[in-house]
Amino acid sequence: MEFPKKAEIIAVGSELLLGQIANTNAQFISKQLAEIGVNVFYHTAVGDNPERLKQVIRIAEERSDFIIFSGGLGPTKDDLTKETIANTLGRPLVLNDEAFQSIEDYFKRTKRTMSPNNRKQALVIEGSDVLANHFGMAPGMLTEHESRYYMLLPGPPSELRPMFENEAKPLLLKKMGSNEKIVSTVLRFFGIGESQLEADLEDIIDAQTNPTIAPLAADGEVTLRLTAKHADEKETERLLKETEAVILERVGEFFYGYDDTSLVKELSIACKEKGITISAAESFTGGLFSEWLTDHSGASKLFAGGVVCYTNDVKQNVLGVKKETLDRFGAVSKECASELAKGVQKLTGSDIGISFTGVAGPDAQEGHEPGHVFIGISANGKEEVHEFHFAGSRTGIRKRGAKYGCHLILKLLEQK
Amino acid sequence: MEFPKKAEIIAVGSELLLGQIANTNAQFISKQLAEIGVNVFYHTAVGDNPERLKQVIRIAEERSDFIIFSGGLGPTKDDLTKETIANTLGRPLVLNDEAFQSIEDYFKRTKRTMSPNNRKQALVIEGSDVLANHFGMAPGMLTEHESRYYMLLPGPPSELRPMFENEAKPLLLKKMGSNEKIVSTVLRFFGIGESQLEADLEDIIDAQTNPTIAPLAADGEVTLRLTAKHADEKETERLLKETEAVILERVGEFFYGYDDTSLVKELSIACKEKGITISAAESFTGGLFSEWLTDHSGASKLFAGGVVCYTNDVKQNVLGVKKETLDRFGAVSKECASELAKGVQKLTGSDIGISFTGVAGPDAQEGHEPGHVFIGISANGKEEVHEFHFAGSRTGIRKRGAKYGCHLILKLLEQK
Numbered sequence: 001m002e003f004p005k006k007a008e009i010i011a012v013g014s015e016l017l018l019g020q021i022a023n024t025n026a027q028f029i030s031k032q033l034a035e036i037g038v039n040v041f042y043h044t045a046v047g048d049n050p051e052r053l054k055q056v057i058r059i060a061e062e063r064s065d066f067i068i069f070s071g072g073l074g075p076t077k078d079d080l081t082k083e084t085i086a087n088t089l090g091r092p093l094v095l096n097d098e099a100f101q102s103i104e105d106y107f108k109r110t111k112r113t114m115s116p117n118n119r120k121q122a123l124v125i126e127g128s129d130v131l132a133n134h135f136g137m138a139p140g141m142l143t144e145h146e147s148r149y150y151m152l153l154p155g156p157p158s159e160l161r162p163m164f165e166n167e168a169k170p171l172l173l174k175k176m177g178s179n180e181k182i183v184s185t186v187l188r189f190f191g192i193g194e195s196q197l198e199a200d201l202e203d204i205i206d207a208q209t210n211p212t213i214a215p216l217a218a219d220g221e222v223t224l225r226l227t228a229k230h231a232d233e234k235e236t237e238r239l240l241k242e243t244e245a246v247i248l249e250r251v252g253e254f255f256y257g258y259d260d261t262s263l264v265k266e267l268s269i270a271c272k273e274k275g276i277t278i279s280a281a282e283s284f285t286g287g288l289f290s291e292w293l294t295d296h297s298g299a300s301k302l303f304a305g306g307v308v309c310y311t312n313d314v315k316q317n318v319l320g321v322k323k324e325t326l327d328r329f330g331a332v333s334k335e336c337a338s339e340l341a342k343g344v345q346k347l348t349g350s351d352i353g354i355s356f357t358g359v360a361g362p363d364a365q366e367g368h369e370p371g372h373v374f375i376g377i378s379a380n381g382k383e384e385v386h387e388f389h390f391a392g393s394r395t396g397i398r399k400r401g402a403k404y405g406c407h408l409i410l411k412l413l414e415q416k
Numbered sequence: 417m418e419f420p421k422k423a424e425i426i427a428v429g430s431e432l433l434l435g436q437i438a439n440t441n442a443q444f445i446s447k448q449l450a451e452i453g454v455n456v457f458y459h460t461a462v463g464d465n466p467e468r469l470k471q472v473i474r475i476a477e478e479r480s481d482f483i484i485f486s487g488g489l490g491p492t493k494d495d496l497t498k499e500t501i502a503n504t505l506g507r508p509l510v511l512n513d514e515a516f517q518s519i520e521d522y523f524k525r526t527k528r529t530m531s532p533n534n535r536k537q538a539l540v541i542e543g544s545d546v547l548a549n550h551f552g553m554a555p556g557m558l559t560e561h562e563s564r565y566y567m568l569l570p571g572p573p574s575e576l577r578p579m580f581e582n583e584a585k586p587l588l589l590k591k592m593g594s595n596e597k598i599v600s601t602v603l604r605f606f607g608i609g610e611s612q613l614e615a616d617l618e619d620i621i622d623a624q625t626n627p628t629i630a631p632l633a634a635d636g637e638v639t640l641r642l643t644a645k646h647a648d649e650k651e652t653e654r655l656l657k658e659t660e661a662v663i664l665e666r667v668g669e670f671f672y673g674y675d676d677t678s679l680v681k682e683l684s685i686a687c688k689e690k691g692i693t694i695s696a697a698e699s700f701t702g703g704l705f706s707e708w709l710t711d712h713s714g715a716s717k718l719f720a721g722g723v724v725c726y727t728n729d730v731k732q733n734v735l736g737v738k739k740e741t742l743d744r745f746g747a748v749s750k751e752c753a754s755e756l757a758k759g760v761q762k763l764t765g766s767d768i769g770i771s772f773t774g775v776a777g778p779d780a781q782e783g784h785e786p787g788h789v790f791i792g793i794s795a796n797g798k799e800e801v802h803e804f805h806f807a808g809s810r811t812g813i814r815k816r817g818a819k820y821g822c823h824l825i826l827k828l829l830e831q832k
Contacts, residue, residue: 011459014630015630015632016443016446016459017446017456017457017458017459018446018447018450018641019442019443019444019445019446019447019449019450019456020443020632020641021443021634022438022440022442023438023439023442023443023459024438026432026438026439027432027435027436027437027438027439029435030432030433030434030435031435032435034434034435039433040433040434040435041462041463041468042433042460042461042462042468042472043427043432043433043439043459043461044458044459044460044461045442045458045460046457046458047457052457052458055479056458059475074610076610076611076614076631078631106807109785109787109805109807110787110805110806111805112609115611117611118611135808135809135812158808158809158812280724286706286707286709286711286715286719287698287703287704287706287707287710287722287724288707289703290698290702290706290724291701291702291703291704291707291724293702294702294724294726295702295810295811295814297776297777297778297779299702299726303702303724303726303727304726304729304730305723305724305725305726305727305729305730305734306703306723306726307721307722307723307724307734308696308706308710308719308721308722308723308724309721310710310715310716310719310720310721310722311716311719311721311764313720313721313764314720314721314764317763318721318723318734318763318764347733347734348727348729348734349729360713361713362713363713394711394712394713398711
């Protein structure tokens with residue numbers, strides 16, 4: 001059976017219709033499907049109501065040949081997606097041994113008792129390809145029925161996303177067996193605004209058709225997605241590399257990595273490669289930088305430790321900032337940033353000490369506007385301090401600070 | 417004409433189907449409508465394609481009597497929502513003088529020249545109530561046609577939200593002339609799973625019709641939304657309070673707050689009220705707890721400081737954990753948690769010291785499985801340690817740990 005091309009996504013859950021959550025699953029799935037060349041024509045959200053869900057399925061069957069459902073696979077009475085689809089297709093539900101085993105293991109691991117309604121989660125529509133759930137209990141599935149595909153995915157994004165990327169996407173690509181390869185790569189930039197990047201590359205972006213170039217700004221970073229199509233995969237790679245080279249010749253100094261990487265990941269990799277350890281003294285970032293650096297396993301190899309020095313007491317007593325520095329220049333100063341960086345480096349014995357001091361807002365502090373921040377770096381027996389004026393919300397300013405922290409250390413490591 | 421009760425929301429825009437943005441407009445409108453007692457039964461997203469939009473309108477007309485559109489009111493060729501609806505209803509578009517004036521003013525104010533396609537934005541379906549746009553150019557509108565209502569709203573959330581709240585909602589309430597008030601409240605629980613909560617309350621949830629009770633699990637927490645309807649607003653309040661009391665009698669020990677609050681917010685409020693300061697020694701949470709507590713301004717009043725003690729060196733040298741404790745029991749132990757909590761309390765001089773030590777995963781550590789964690793609390797001259805076995809991803813285990821930290825301190829403060 002040829003793989004269908006007209007997809008639509010049906011999200012099941014009354015919480016969507018009450019506005020308690022946004023349908024981010026539809027966004028995620030759409031983006032993923034676009035990458036492998038499947039066109040999504042409709043999104044629908046419907047409540048936990050079998051009659052209305054049935055009608056929505058009938059409408060979808062008239063206009064689409066690939067219907068993706070999210071939500072309603074849980075253990076409670078509300079969760080009826082699987083039952084309703086099985087019923088609509090006239091196919092029985094059968095116990096999937098692997099899924100049942102995985103649910104049993106989950107309960108053993110968390111030392112809880114399995115309740116009977118959890119068994120319901122291990123049922124799948126007969127004849128389905130089962131999609132394993134490594135972050136929850138309900139398995140997903142892909143079912144072929146009368147020249148249509150039906151895919152069922154769990155509702156929680158923390159389960160749906162890895163299941164789609166690691167289980168569903170490879171299965172779809174296998175079923176598609178298409179001979180035109182679509183290959184996409186994302187170039188990530190930091191320290192340059194979207195309009196500046198677009199202005200610098202305007203002629204290239206306008207002229208380019210294969211690969212296409214799509215800029216996107218998010219979270220203080222800018223990305224360019226290059227997408228090439230060709231029957232020969234090697235040729236798509238060549239097309240991508242050629243365009244990438246032209247782009248990096250102009251704005252390479254702001255480029256830091258590919259695809260799903262992040263400044264923190266790149267920093268972790270660089271530190272591990274060079275055997276460098278980092279410590280952090282965080283005032284306005286409040287622990288965000290430390291939290292990022294320790295969010296990947298193996299962090300103990302590179303992260304020597306952190307101190308959240310929100311108060312002047314901790315700055316002085318734990319990190320050794322001089323009282324006269326705080327009295328004369330204040331906590332939001334070049335001098336304080338420098339002593340904090342040196343202090344945390346000394347305290348932890350790390351190769352690099354970094355400090356963040358400034359005003360996250362919303363109120364001004366010591367006469368400084370929100371967004372006025374200093375980032376200090378202590379390494380190789382000397383300190384350097386960078387001063388910034390960020391715009392945005394409290395959370396935005398904290399994030400931007402932590403990202404610049406990664407960026408500055410990466411630049412330092414490049415020089416070495 | 418009686419105001420319709422079956423609403424659905426149609427979002428128009430190919431960017432939704434490509435996954436470039438999430439349909440947050442549908443969430444916003446649904447929440448707003450729920451508040452005034454209008455039930456939303458479906459969300460649909462469709463691309464900038466007149467044929468498919470027409471079909472979606474036909475489907476909506478068969479099942480709903482209030483259809484709300486968002487997006488596609490702009491000046492470009494892609495923007496065709498208004499034209500397609502006018503065409504479907506067989507009603508002409510006419511120039512709205514006020515909207516035209518407001519567009520002209522906008523161009524004068526921003527010192528730009530108005531292009532001819534901007535005039536298109538001032539067209540409205542004849543006979544509509546016009547909804548003024550104070551944050552953009554395209555006006556919204558509400559049209560009655562053959563016992564149905566059609567509402568058109570602009571796509572950008574910065575325009576749609578104020579238009580809905582300030583223009584559309586008052587108009588709807590006027591049209592409704594309803595005297596039935598609908599009031600909703602959300603009860604938030606932590607430390608109990610969704611299926612356990614539902615099992616404990618099954619008979620109440622099943623029997624209850626006014627208020628209705630809707631459970632929802634997200635991010636390790638469970639919420640119950642109670643929604644009461646009555647002509648007398650005081651009576652809705654009484655109905656809610658009555659049901660809340662019955663629920664809390666059974667599962668009150670897990671209840672921590674109402675509506676949009678969070679564990680961190682509740683903890684911040686409780687600490688500020690009682691003048692209590694907190695410090696944190698974070699191993700497996702890596703700074704997450706500190707980051708949460710400092711994410712609101714005024715955090716310096718309650719957060720005395722934090723140490724991210726990922727390595728044993730920092731545990732020993734900065735926080736004073738004994739070498740023999742680490743040698744004999746390991747870092748992932750009751751004993752280490754206890755000394756860490758005491759150590760950070762002493763270092764910062766805070767009222768309460770909390771510690772997080774354990775295995776975030778994905779790999780086991782010191783012979784402990786991922787999710788095996790200890791949380792220590794030092795207060796009033798004594799230490800207590802809580803042991804947990806969490807399931808989930810590395811990030812999930814860290815979050816759960818930080819949430820339990822808030823929960824445990826809140827419980828401690830309640831006792832005082």
